[in-house]
Each structure stands twice: as structure tokens, then as C-alpha cells.
Amino acid sequence: xxxxxxxxxVILFFFHGLTYAQERLIEKGNEKFEAYSFSPAIDIYxxxxxxxxxxxxxxxxxxxxxxxNADYKDAADTYKRLVVEYTEEVTAEDYFKYAQTLKxxxxxxxxxxxxxxxxxxxxxxxxxxxxxxxxxxxxxxxxNSGRYNIGPFEFNSPYSDFAxxxxxxxxxxxxxxxxGNFAKYRHTWNAKDFLDLYEVNADSSSLNSVKxxxxxxxxxxxxxxxxxxxxxxxxxxTRNNSEKSKTVKDNKxxxxxxxxxxxxNNEGLWGEIEELPFNNDSxxxxxxxxxxxEKTLYFVSDMPGTVGASDLFMVSINEDRTFGTPxxxxxxxxxxxxxxxxxxxxxxILYFSSDGHxxxxxxxxxxxxxxxxxxTGKVLNVGQPVNxxxxxxxxxxxxxxxxGYVASNREEGIGYDDIYxxxxxxxxxxxxxxxxxxxxxxxxxxxxxxxxxIKVIDEDNDELFSTITDSDGTYSLELDCNQGNFVRALxxxxxxxxxxxxxxxxxxxxxxxxxxxxxxxxxxxxxLAKLLQLSTIYFxxxxxxxxxxxxxEIEKVxxxxxxxxxxxxxxxxxxxxRGPAAYNLWLSQKRAESTVNYMIKKxxxxxxxxxxGFGETKLLNECADGVKCSAEKHDVNRRSEFIILE
Numbered sequence: 001x002x003x004x005x006x007x008x009x010v011i012l013f014f015f016h017g018l019t020y021a022q023e024r025l026i027e028k029g030n031e032k033f034e035a036y037s038f039s040p041a042i043d044i045y046x047x048x049x050x051x052x053x054x055x056x057x058x059x060x061x062x063x064x065x066x067x068x069n070a071d072y073k074d075a076a077d078t079y080k081r082l083v084v085e086y087t088e089e090v091t092a093e094d095y096f097k098y099a100q101t102l103k104x105x106x107x108x109x110x111x112x113x114x115x116x117x118x119x120x121x122x123x124x125x126x127x128x129x130x131x132x133x134x135x136x137x138x139x140x141x142x143x144n145s146g147r148y149n150i151g152p153f154e155f156n157s158p159y160s161d162f163a164x165x166x167x168x169x170x171x172x173x174x175x176x177x178x179x180g181n182f183a184k185y186r187h188t189w190n191a192k193d194f195l196d197l198y199e200v201n202a203d204s205s206s207l208n209s210v211k212x213x214x215x216x217x218x219x220x221x222x223x224x225x226x227x228x229x230x231x232x233x234x235x236x237x238t239r240n241n242s243e244k245s246k247t248v249k250d251n252k253x254x255x256x257x258x259x260x261x262x263x264x265n266n267e268g269l270w271g272e273i274e275e276l277p278f279n280n281d282s283x284x285x286x287x288x289x290x291x292x293x294e295k296t297l298y299f300v301s302d303m304p305g306t307v308g309a310s311d312l313f314m315v316s317i318n319e320d321r322t323f324g325t326p327x328x329x330x331x332x333x334x335x336x337x338x339x340x341x342x343x344x345x346x347x348x349i350l351y352f353s354s355d356g357h358x359x360x361x362x363x364x365x366x367x368x369x370x371x372x373x374x375x376t377g378k379v380l381n382v383g384q385p386v387n388x389x390x391x392x393x394x395x396x397x398x399x400x401x402x403x404g405y406v407a408s409n410r411e412e413g414i415g416y417d418d419i420y421x422x423x424x425x426x427x428x429x430x431x432x433x434x435x436x437x438x439x440x441x442x443x444x445x446x447x448x449x450x451x452x453x454i455k456v457i458d459e460d461n462d463e464l465f466s467t468i469t470d471s472d473g474t475y476s477l478e479l480d481c482n483q484g485n486f487v488r489a490l491x492x493x494x495x496x497x498x499x500x501x502x503x504x505x506x507x508x509x510x511x512x513x514x515x516x517x518x519x520x521x522x523x524x525x526x527x528l529a530k531l532l533q534l535s536t537i538y539f540x541x542x543x544x545x546x547x548x549x550x551x552x553e554i555e556k557v558x559x560x561x562x563x564x565x566x567x568x569x570x571x572x573x574x575x576x577x578r579g580p581a582a583y584n585l586w587l588s589q590k591r592a593e594s595t596v597n598y599m600i601k602k603x604x605x606x607x608x609x610x611x612x613g614f615g616e617t618k619l620l621n622e623c624a625d626g627v628k629c630s631a632e633k634h635d636v637n638r639r640s641e642f643i644i645l646e
Contacts, residue, residue, distance in 0.1 A: 022053045030061065034252055038065040056086035060094060067097050070362065070391055070409055076101040083114075092122045096337070104361030104389045108138065125336055141360065145383030147426040153405065153419035155200050155210050160417040162407035163225045163341075163394045168232065170201040171405065172213070173419060174224040195222045197237060214269045217262060221247065225287040225341070225394070229294055235262045235270055236288035236297065241281060250282050257284040259299060278303075278315065278326050289342040296373075297323070298342040298350075308336040312352060314373070329375045333368065341393045344370070346400070349430070353393040357381065361389035365406060369430040377482060380428055397424070434481035435508045436501065439473045440489050443514040448473025452491040452515070457498075459484050461551050481506045486552065489513035492563075495532055496556055528569060528642035532556050537595070537640040544590040546598050554595065557642055558602050571595050571611040572641040574618055576634040577625050581616055589613030595640065610645070 029044035045062040048054075059082040066075035079098035083090055095118035102111035118125075153161070163174040176194040196218040200210045212218050217237065226237035241248045241256045249255055258279040262270040279285050280303065289298040291314075298314050303326070305311075311334040316324035333339060335356025340363070343351045348370040353363040357379055364387045368379045386392060390410040397404035402424040409417050440452040454475045455466045464485070469475045479485050481504040488498035494515040501509065529537075534557070537550045546554070561567050573592035575584040592611035600606055616624075619637050623629035 033061050038069045041065045056089035072101040072104040141381045141383050148386050148422040150385045150420050150422040153421050156418045158415050161419050162417040164405040164419050165226050167228050172199050172226050195224050197223045216270050227288050227290050233264045238286040257286040259285050259288050287341050291344050292346045300340045307334045309338045310340050312339050312342050333375050343396050351395045360387050362391040363393045365392050365395045432481040432506045434479045434504055434506050436477040438511040440469050440513045443516045449491050455488045457486040493518050526644050544594045568608045568645040570643040573613045574639050575616050576637040577616045585615030588615045
């Protein structure tokens, strides 16, 4: 009996020792994972799995390690096991990364099924919303494909070559060719310290033309992703966070990235190297790019305010070389996944890489047209062959020559990452044009109105252009369907009328106008608002500034006063009975004054306008204090009047 007890105790201690050993291995693997050292983490996690130990967390971290190491086949196999064996513990990000790996492997049908699972358990996620739109993204990508002739870059090595940037007659790019590391660039924050920056004359036929930048730039740390100003005097580049020849880690043990700036000295060397002021030891700032006027720096970061794993930001560069406050480019560009490697062309087209926007797999290159630093335009996948089912990134483009470079880890390359040259044969079509046609007629007689003016006005109330109706009373317009516009019809002797056209898919639209004859001759005491059939002029709650939608209506009154120079008006403002009577009286007076002031600023003489606020003193129905009324009934009393004085 004693021998049995001893045997049982030995077994228990044996299994306890095994469990403890596995736990120690997992802890070590987690340390490597948290430090973005994915290859060592993979080796450790596989050892644990081989010994028969598995969990949802272990499979998740192993799958993510494969994913960030661009080993999408093993990542897909691992995620599949996670989804099948630990269904109740699968997270939204697990589903998304699994769908991405399947897409990279060309299994688009299964990828869509997994994205459906992702959509089911997420709310407000931009990636899920894009999927829910039920757009045929593959058809869109196919439509954008075939626009590039792509070929190899003759200066690639068997190692990792990527991040080209234009410099003089050639390029600066990043590589680990002189270190013999054979380590794939992992697109993570702590890329290893084997990467250096190289310069090459792209037109040279000699491989000897490839040379390292000077030792002021290249150190024992990682240097990558650069951009040089047009005058060749200033270099922005990425480097590991370091101090006194040692790397600096954050509180998670991660070596972050920073952007540095260097100036070219009289000896032709880069000097005066300085950190940018918005760098930080707690997050990464990397991948610099300049706007065409070089007054704005674009970059990628995971700083506070980041939507996903990494976001694109911009910051103004002041004339004294100081910087403004970094701004996130917003949710139209940035997703909950990775956005990185920005590049801005001379025509202000932003190219970047992402695995959050719908693509072919891994990182894809996307493009969007910038308008006055507005980033709400359509984001387009540039298609094959620039994009593949692997990682495609660090896209640069010379719009004058229609040539450029991109890096990829696709299988046909000679190294782990390779640079490819390309020529664009057909530009991307960013502009969406909607054709609008119609006829302008008299509302009573149905007679066509020849020479009627058709104005196109944007949402900021700025007139874009105008045309007139032809001998048949018809007109034709071409509008930007990526923005909302008002189409307004005007004719001497008639009341102006307009229709709003929002963002559309570009399908042709017919708008026929039926104008009423001008009835302004009514006389003293008539309300011009009723005669012009104005929509209600609303103010924001508890405010008296003129809203954009109200400006449109007031502009119609201004047009009538310009047409009839002798016309004088009294602007009356009324409120409903909700709120104190004294306050309502004050608020209505301020609103009446705001309306008049707006009209004066638009050129109407002060002697043609008076104003008065009546508060709740002239209600049109029974909805006085203490009377229970619906919101609709109260709205009847909230009105503006334009009373004809003469």
C-alpha cells in the first residue's frame, strides 16, 4: 500500500513538473510575442503544442505570430484550429485575421463566410460596415487591375529590400543585405536593427552603384523609410528608439520607432540629426512622407487617438522648421487594422498600404484623392499587378513620368522583400461624374422657359458654375457625384426653385423644374416667405447663428430683393411657448437680428431691412403655456416672416 501511495505521489509530482515546465515555456513565448519577436515566439509555441498542450490564447498568439510574420498558410491553419476547437472563445479580431489569411491564399469564398461571422459580433467597426455594404469589391479591384506594367528592380538582393524613395536621379531604399540576416521584414514597430538605408542611381547598370548612406544616418540600429526634400537638403527617416548607442524600450519591453530629420552639410554628409518633437518613448512614429508643397508631413503611428493597430497622421511644417499638432486622417482612411506607408503625389493623391480595407490579401496598396486636406474621398484598391495576395507596400509614383516603385514579399521575388518597378498605362479614375438633365417649364401653362438660368451650388453655399436652358427649355450638367450639390433654376418673373442631389453612384438623373410666376406684387403686409414658398428657417437649439440649410432659404429672399431694388422688408422671428416667455422674447430678437445681419453682409442695404422678435406672443394655435401639444403643433409657431413694407 505504501508503495502505491509513493507511486501515485511520484506521478503527481511528475505531471506537476510537466505542467510547470509548459507554463514557463508559454511565459517565455508570450514575452517574445509581446516584444514582436515572432519567429522565436513561433518556435516556443510549437514546442508547447507538440507536447499536447493547447488553449485558445496559445493558438491565437501562434496564429498572430504567423500572421505578422507573413506566413499566411500556417496562420490560416492555426486560426482554423482556434475557430473549430475553441468556438466560444473566438474574438472578432480572430475572425478578421482568419478571413485575411484565407483571402491571401486565394480562398475568397471561405473568407467571405468568416467575415460574416466577424460582422455578426461587431458593431460600428468600419471593416464590418464595408463588408455589410455588399459591394462587389473583387469586381472593383478587377476593374482597377491591369493598369501597370510591372518588372523587377535590378538592384534587389536575396535579403530584404523595400521602402524606395526618390532621391536625385535614383532612389534611397532600405535593406539588410550587408548583415546576412535573411530575416523577413515584418511590418511591425520594432523592426530589427539589421536594416540600413542605401542610395542607388536607378539608371546605372552597375551593382557597385549601390552604396550605404553615411554613418551619421546608418547606425547599429534599424534605419528605414525615408523621404528627401526637393532641394536635396533635408532627409526624414525612421530609426529605432535609442539613446547613447543603446535601444530604449517602453514599459512593455518594445523598442519603438521614431522619425528623425537630417540636413546635408557642405561635405555632402548628413548632419544636424534631430528627433521630431512628437516622437515618444511610449508609441511609434514612422514612415515619413511629404506633401507636394512640403508644408505637411505624413506619417504612421499608434499614438493616442489611433483607431486601429496603426493609423496615418499628418502634421504641418512651419516656416521656422517647427511643427504643428499631429492630426489623424480620420475613419475614411484609417480602419481598425493597419494603415501604413503613406505617399503623396504631385497631384495630391494619397497612396498607402492597408489590411483593413477590402483587398486581395495581406497589405494592399490603396489610393484616394485629397481635396484641401479633406480625406473623405473614395478609397480605391489600385488592383493587380501592383497588389497580390501577399504584402504589397511602400508604393511611390512619379506622375510626370507615370513610373514608380513598390515593394512586395510575393513568391516570385529573389529575396524576402523585393522592390519592383512599374509603368502606369491607365490612370485611376477618382472622379465620379453624374450627368443631370432636365427641362424648365411654367408651372401653370407648362410652357418651356428658354434662357432660364441653372446654377450649381455646393453644400457650403458656394456657386460652382451655371448654364442656361436652350431653345427647347432643356439643360445639361455634369456633377461630382462624390459630393452633395444644389441645382437651382431661376428665371425673370418667376420664383427660384432648387433640388438637392446628394452623394450618388453616378447614374444619370433627370430633374424637371416647374417654376411659379413671381407674385411679389401682392403688397404691403404680405409674408414674402409664403409667397416664395420658403422652407422653415431653423436655428440650432438655444442658438441664433444662421445654419447652412437656412442660408439657402434666406438667399432666395436676397435674390428677390436684388431683383426688386425698391422692396423693403421687416424680418419677424417667433418661438413656441416652451421655455420662459422673457427668454423666448430675447432669443427671437437675436434670431431676427442674425437674419438681418446675414442679409446685410450679402449686400442688402440696411435701410431696406428692419427686424423684431415676438417670442411666444403671436402663437398660431392653442399651444400656449400649460397646454399639452405635440412637437408638430409647437413647430407651427417656430417661424420666421419676411413682411413686405413697400
